[in-house]
Amino acid sequence: MNSPHEKVVQAILYGHSCAKRLKLRLEDPMADDRSVSSYDLAKSIVHCFSNAISILSDQPKSEDDQVSELSSMDSSPPLPHSKRRKINSTNSTKNWRDDSPDPYYDGFLWRKYGQKSIKNSKYERSYYRCSYNIDHDCGARKHEQQIKENPPVYRTTYFGHHICKINHNHDAVFTAVEDQVDDAGSSRIIRFGKELDQEKGSYSTGFSLSAKHEESIIKEETCTDQYREITGDDKDCQHVMEENQSSLSSSYTPPLSSVSETDMFDSDLLLNNLDSWDRYGLFDFGVH
DNA sequence: AAGATTTGACCCGA
DNA sequence: TCGGGTCAAATCTT
Helix, strand or coil, X not given: CCXXXXXXXXXXXXXXXXXXXXXXXXXXXXXXXXXXXXXHHHHHHHHHHHHHHHHHCCXXXXXXXXXXXXXXXXXXXXXXXXXXXXXXXXXXXXXXXXXXXXXXXXXXXEEEEEEEECCCCCCEEEEEEECCCCCCCCCCEEEEEEEECCCCEEEEEEEXXXXXXXXXXXXXXXXXXXXXXXXXXXXXXXXXXXXXECCCCEECEEEECCCCCHHHCCEEEXXXXXXXXXXXXXXXXXXXXXXXXXXXXXXXXXXXXXXXXXXXXXXXXXXHHHHHHHHHCCEECCCC
């Protein structure tokens, strides 16, 4: 098991690698194969930094948390929607949790249905269910609660599974493929690409870090319905949300494919920052 | 007016 | 009995 410090370093390194690839794309849109959308790259960057912040904020993930994250792909059916049914904390449908410095954007539309103060916590917990709960009988729910401040850390816990994935058109579903390291063992290669899960017959998303030591692999297993929730505080993604608001309101089209990539980011700012990061060029995406 | 959010009440499990 | 999850009427927003 890696130390928290190592995890933070790896998360940041991975974020850097994603940022570097995004930089390459901004500089020369024709340079890579575009198997990953800019949106997904940006999303990965934010997620890596969120993880790093989460670790640094003295909220180490327990083994239970890690197990629950790794079980995010579990295919257990959603809970029956009996009224006021209390969720057992050990229930396998409590399948994913995220601690991040801002409320988590996951691309789905959620409707808030409750808010409760929680004992021994000064922050209230908000309860959300999928907005398509009625239309598509989608049983996905999530809880969101601030668990720490300075820096703020929000914990989002997902229950059940989205079955409202109608017309989901992830144009850049990607998985990382563990690759061989060179003889010197000093380079780390991350490879992105669409990958169809043959057994499940569906695309799966996620990313992995292929590093020298297997035990140091950061593995972010995410299911297709994990994006970050955009709130008024989530400035990184707010304009993306605005871009997508109209399409989401009229039909259930996921944001990934509908947004003009060139409108997503402050390219100049990003490039300026990346220039200073270049000297840490530790990753090779195979994009030259 | 319709949809989303708020909030007090209700219900269930520990 | 208490804590937490959900309901649903009231209120707010667009």
